[in-house]
Amino acid sequence: MTDLSANPAGGGAPAAKTGGSLYASDARTRRRNAAEKRFRIYGMIAVGIGLAFVVALLGVILVNGTRGFQQTYLTVPVYLDPAKLDKKGERKLEDIKKVSTFGYSPLIDNAIQKILADRGIDGTFEKPKEYRALLSASAAAQVRDYVLADPRVIGETVEFRLLASSRVDGYLKGRVTRESIARDKNISAAHLDLADGMLAAGLMKKTFNWAFITGADASESRPEQAGMGVSMLGSLFMMLVVLGLSLPIGVAASIYLEEFAPKNRFTDLIEVNISNLAAVPSIVFGILGLAVFIQFAHLPQSAPLVGGLVLTLMTLPTIIISTRAALKAVPPSIRDAALGVGASKMQSVFHHVLPLAMPGILTGTIIGLAQALGETAPLLLIGMVGYIASNYPDGIASGFLDPNSAMPAQIYEWAKRADPAYYERAWGGIIILLLFLMTMNIIAIILRRRFERRW
Amino acid sequence: MPVLWLFLIVIALGAIGYFLGRQRALASAGGESRHLHSLPSYYGANAFLWAVAPALLLLAAWLLIQPLVIENRVSGMIPEEIIEEGSSRSLVMSDVRRVAEGLDIAVEQGAMTAEEANSLRAEATDIRELLGGVGVALGAEVRPEVLNAAQRYRALSSTGRWLMSGLVLVLALGGLGLAWARSDKAFRARNVVEASIKGLLVLASTIAILTTLGIVLSLIFNTVEFFRLYPALDFFTGLTWSPSFGGGSQLGILPLLWGTLYISLIALLVAVPVGLLAAVYLSEYASSHTRAIAKPMLEVLAGIPTIVYGLFALLTVGPLLVNAFGQEGLLGVAWMKGGTAVMTAGLVMGVMLIPFVSSLSDDIINAVPQAMRDGSLGLGATQSETVKQVVLPAALPGIVGAILLAASRAIGETMIVVLGAGAAAKLSLNPFEAMTTVTAKIVSQLTGDADFASPEALVAFALGMTLFVITLGLNIFALYIVRKYREQYE
Numbered sequence: 001m002t003d004l005s006a007n008p009a010g011g012g013a014p015a016a017k018t019g020g021s022l023y024a025s026d027a028r029t030r031r032r033n034a035a036e037k038r039f040r041i042y043g044m045i046a047v048g049i050g051l052a053f054v055v056a057l058l059g060v061i062l063v064n065g066t067r068g069f070q071q072t073y074l075t076v077p078v079y080l081d082p083a084k085l086d087k088k089g090e091r092k093l094e095d096i097k098k099v100s101t102f103g104y105s106p107l108i109d110n111a112i113q114k115i116l117a118d119r120g121i122d123g124t125f126e127k128p129k130e131y132r133a134l135l136s137a138s139a140a141a142q143v144r145d146y147v148l149a150d151p152r153v154i155g156e157t158v159e160f161r162l163l164a165s166s167r168v169d170g171y172l173k174g175r176v177t178r179e180s181i182a183r184d185k186n187i188s189a190a191h192l193d194l195a196d197g198m199l200a201a202g203l204m205k206k207t208f209n210w211a212f213i214t215g216a217d218a219s220e221s222r223p224e225q226a227g228m229g230v231s232m233l234g235s236l237f238m239m240l241v242v243l244g245l246s247l248p249i250g251v252a253a254s255i256y257l258e259e260f261a262p263k264n265r266f267t268d269l270i271e272v273n274i275s276n277l278a279a280v281p282s283i284v285f286g287i288l289g290l291a292v293f294i295q296f297a298h299l300p301q302s303a304p305l306v307g308g309l310v311l312t313l314m315t316l317p318t319i320i321i322s323t324r325a326a327l328k329a330v331p332p333s334i335r336d337a338a339l340g341v342g343a344s345k346m347q348s349v350f351h352h353v354l355p356l357a358m359p360g361i362l363t364g365t366i367i368g369l370a371q372a373l374g375e376t377a378p379l380l381l382i383g384m385v386g387y388i389a390s391n392y393p394d395g396i397a398s399g400f401l402d403p404n405s406a407m408p409a410q411i412y413e414w415a416k417r418a419d420p421a422y423y424e425r426a427w428g429g430i431i432i433l434l435l436f437l438m439t440m441n442i443i444a445i446i447l448r449r450r451f452e453r454r455w
Numbered sequence: 456m457p458v459l460w461l462f463l464i465v466i467a468l469g470a471i472g473y474f475l476g477r478q479r480a481l482a483s484a485g486g487e488s489r490h491l492h493s494l495p496s497y498y499g500a501n502a503f504l505w506a507v508a509p510a511l512l513l514l515a516a517w518l519l520i521q522p523l524v525i526e527n528r529v530s531g532m533i534p535e536e537i538i539e540e541g542s543s544r545s546l547v548m549s550d551v552r553r554v555a556e557g558l559d560i561a562v563e564q565g566a567m568t569a570e571e572a573n574s575l576r577a578e579a580t581d582i583r584e585l586l587g588g589v590g591v592a593l594g595a596e597v598r599p600e601v602l603n604a605a606q607r608y609r610a611l612s613s614t615g616r617w618l619m620s621g622l623v624l625v626l627a628l629g630g631l632g633l634a635w636a637r638s639d640k641a642f643r644a645r646n647v648v649e650a651s652i653k654g655l656l657v658l659a660s661t662i663a664i665l666t667t668l669g670i671v672l673s674l675i676f677n678t679v680e681f682f683r684l685y686p687a688l689d690f691f692t693g694l695t696w697s698p699s700f701g702g703g704s705q706l707g708i709l710p711l712l713w714g715t716l717y718i719s720l721i722a723l724l725v726a727v728p729v730g731l732l733a734a735v736y737l738s739e740y741a742s743s744h745t746r747a748i749a750k751p752m753l754e755v756l757a758g759i760p761t762i763v764y765g766l767f768a769l770l771t772v773g774p775l776l777v778n779a780f781g782q783e784g785l786l787g788v789a790w791m792k793g794g795t796a797v798m799t800a801g802l803v804m805g806v807m808l809i810p811f812v813s814s815l816s817d818d819i820i821n822a823v824p825q826a827m828r829d830g831s832l833g834l835g836a837t838q839s840e841t842v843k844q845v846v847l848p849a850a851l852p853g854i855v856g857a858i859l860l861a862a863s864r865a866i867g868e869t870m871i872v873v874l875g876a877g878a879a880a881k882l883s884l885n886p887f888e889a890m891t892t893v894t895a896k897i898v899s900q901l902t903g904d905a906d907f908a909s910p911e912a913l914v915a916f917a918l919g920m921t922l923f924v925i926t927l928g929l930n931i932f933a934l935y936i937v938r939k940y941r942e943q944y945e
Contacts, residue, residue, distance in 0.1 A: 032837055032840070035837070035839060035840075036837040036839045036840075039838075039839035039842070039843075040736070040740055040838075040839070042732050042736075043732050043733065043735055043737075043740055045732075046728065046729045046731075046732030046733040046736060047733045047736050047737065047741075047749055047753075049729050050729060050730075050733050050749075050752075050756070050809050050810075050813070051749060051753070053756065054752055054753070057756070057759065057763075057806075058755075060767065060771050061763070248659075249659045249662055250659075252655060252656045252659035252660070253656070253659040253660035255656055256653075256656035256657055256660045257660055260653060260656065269664060270661070270663055270664060273663040273664050273666075274663045276667065276927060277663060277666055277667060279860070279863060279926065279927075279930045280670065280867075280923065280926065280927070281866070281867025281868070281869070281894065281922060281926055282867070282869065283867065283869045283894050283898070283919070283922070284670060284674075284867070284922065284923050285670075287670075287673065287674065287897070287901075287915070287916065287919045288666070288673055291669075291673030291674075291676075291677065291916075292669050295907065297519075313662075313666050316662065316663065316666070317663070344645065345649075346649040346652060370758070373760075374760025374761070374762065374763075375761075376760065376761065376762040376765075376869075376870050377761070377869035377870055377873075377894070377898070380869075380873075380898050380902055381897075381898065381901050383902075385902065408760055408762040411762050411766065412762055412870070412873075412874075415765070415770070423770055426770075427766070427770075430762075430763050430766065434759070434763070437758060441758060
């Protein structure tokens with residue numbers, strides 16, 4: 001500002017000397033106005049870039065992720081041949097169990113061949129075995145489980161809804177093309193022609209994929225089978241630990257620091273620690289978890305309990321900071337009034353200040369939980385990745401202590417796998433994760449709007 | 456789960472204590488609560504606390520200390536000569552623990568009785584096969600010394616458990632009895648209860664200190680261990696990073712630091728101009744309507760988990776950049792070989808940091824008093840001149856602090872670089888080449904199957920230490936700048 005007035009040389013001669021009209025702006029004013037406009041446009045561009053990134057990010061997630069929620073199924077009536085499944089004919093469970101999935105695959109192959117012939121779809125193969133590329137490797141296991149659950153069905157023809165293989169599924173979704181499979185050993189163009197035919201005949205259908213939301217993770221070669229369900233449970237148990245520990249500890253610490261702590265070195269030390277912990281990279285918390293909880297305390301690896309403990313330590317600073325703000329917002333007159341009618345300091349805090357601060361505390365806690373839910377890096381170090389979460393926990397204790405994955409860890413795991421079919425799952429997983437985060441944030445906003453008091 | 460049961464029993468005793476204490480206090484006042492020193496519930500709470508707190512403290516301390524004591528006693532039993540070349544006492548001890556655990560499981564599943572487990576002889580039975588049968592896989596044959604140690608381990612553990620249960624219950628009952636005996640109308644129950652609640656509050660607030668302590672100790676111990684195996688000078692000045700688990704690895708940190716700083720630099724080049732200009736526009740120019748929409752929209756970026764950005768870098772930005780700068784790309788320059796590169800990770804990290812920079816700068820710009828803007832405008836300056844020459848200089852220390860905080864975020868970020876930056880440690884100036892960072896290498900060194908005693912795994916702790924020191928230093932420096940150069944208005 002000062003150099004503006006002191007440095008007229010930069011702006012040419014002052015307007016008065018030129019003797020021009022006030023209505024006609026001189027060169028210097030025009031330049032300054034142009035600079036003003038430019039600056040404004042820079043600002044708009046910056047905001048625009050930021051918003052464009054938001055839109056691009058969400059758009060990419062939606063476009064790629066919605067595919068994960070659809071899955072192709074084949075509906076095939078399979079004749080459960082007694083000659084193959086139960087050679088002795090005694091319908092004993094032990095005998096039937098001896099037939100492995102390899103015994104079931106030919107039945108499915110034959111069933112496909114038969115129905116193709118019945119419906120008159122072209123492009124059948126010579127060898128029934130070739131149809132296997134259309135189906136997920138899990139199909140035989142699905143039929144086998146069905147038979148083992150009720151051996152009386154042997155000899156009947158039962159209609160099965162079987163998962164299509166990931167290549168076929170990807171072809172119907174547009175991910176796999178005829179060019180891209182040119183060097184693929186698992187499938188040929190003839191299979192894709194057949195898939196087109198079956199789709200037209202209504203044998204193959206793309207439906208909403210509930211199994212993706214509720215199912216378990218699958219091994220690397222069966223992306224069509226993988227689901228988020230088990231890792232969602234893992235995240236749930238972790239969040240229970242985080243909520244159960246960080247809320248009471250965080251609130252207790254904030255009450256002490258805000259209401260009771262004397263001003264001394266010890267208090268200062270605590271304050272410095274809290275603000276520093278809030279800025280420590282999350283991976284360092286992972287190192288802490290590995291060294292203290294797993295190496296030193298020998299807690300089980302990959303367990304949601306350990307994940308929850310690490311995330312608790314990470315969320316504590318967030319919760320403490322927001323709780324202190326909420327406590328600070330309660331006016332001193334409330335405390336004075338309580339003390340005035342004979343309450344002790346402790347009673348004034350627990351009976352009056354804390355209830356009034358509760359909406360703010362809960363809002364902060366929910367936001368802290370949302371952060372913890374999306375956090376991945378520390379989970380990598382305590383072994384929640386690289387583990388195939390294929391079993392549902394069978395009880396509360398096993399939910400906390402048995403190895404499991406968590407939603408972000410599961411997404412990372414899928415992103416690392418080589419098969420592009422997993423990328424679609426990863427994006428789909430992100431949609432689920434973001435839905436959870438959105439719900440939590442909306443609840444926090446509603447709580448704040450509804451209960452926050454202005455004093 | 457006996458510990459859980461013990462815990463529940465202690466809590467139940469506390470609950471009984473609550474009612475007993477309350478009743479006795481009321482009875483001593485003849486049923487008239489007005490004659491009591493404190494409210495009746497305080498007498499109950501007093502009894503509850505006396506029953507529960509000492510017992511649970513003992514329980515926690517015992518659970519922490521018992522394994523250490525047993526470990527010490529048992530590890531003394533292992534003779535020097537059975538520790539093989541290249542192995543260590545701690546490895547043998549982990550075998551012992553595993554065998555003991557296996558025996559526990561075998562007894563639990565009914566594969567053998569408790570007496571059988573104690574009288575097993577390694578010479579007579581194939582322990583490995585036996586434990587394999589109950590689902591505990593062992594790496595090698597079990598030596599008789601290891602089996603003996605494992606049996607001793609089990610024996611000590613079970614006596615320890617019994618002793619612990621007994622002492623905890625006695626303590627709980629004793630505390631309950633003491634509090635019950637003291638529950639009298641003149642007893643100042645409220646003061647005692649409030650003092651102990653205050654104790655709990657102090658305890659909760661020391662967790663922050665304990666966490667920092669835990670971080671620092673776990674980093675320091677393992678880093679010292681690492682420097683015992685690998686010279687510190689080579690670590691800090693080495694120009695090559697090539698870990699090989701067979702031995703003879705070169706673990707120089709410089710390529711990793713270079714990758715970290717390069718990626719952070721690109722991220723800041725994206726985030727600082729965009730974030731700062733957006734903050735200026737939103738706080739100085741935008742109508743309140745635009746602000747109400749654009750600000751929360753930008754903050755959406757801050758709420759998205761980093762794994763999403765990582766995936767975005769790996770699957771969207773990387774291929775996009777390859778399409779532009781790769782071979783047969785739109786620009787035909789062939790600078791880029793693969794999707795993972797410094798540029799990919801840097802750009803995406805920049806996007807992640809935009810809301811961080813903009814919301815921090817927004818707060819700082821809003822803290823500049825309106826009178827200064829009015830003064831400048833009144834002298835005839837345009838709005839942009841006011842921003843550039845009055846508001847920004849006044850807000851500068853805060854903005855520099857915000858940028859430093861953003862830098863510390865960028866340096867500590869993990870998921871984006873793990874997925875987007877590549878795995879090769881290189882010292883190169885080409886931003887389209889794959890490089891790796893400190894955080895990415897911490898992940899890769901600690902998620903492998905390496906044993907924790909090898910320098911290749913321990914180096915991760917040294918890397919973590921470096922990272923911790925750098926980010927902490929940046930944060931303290933940022934705070935220092937803000938405090939030192941802050942303009943005090945009013």
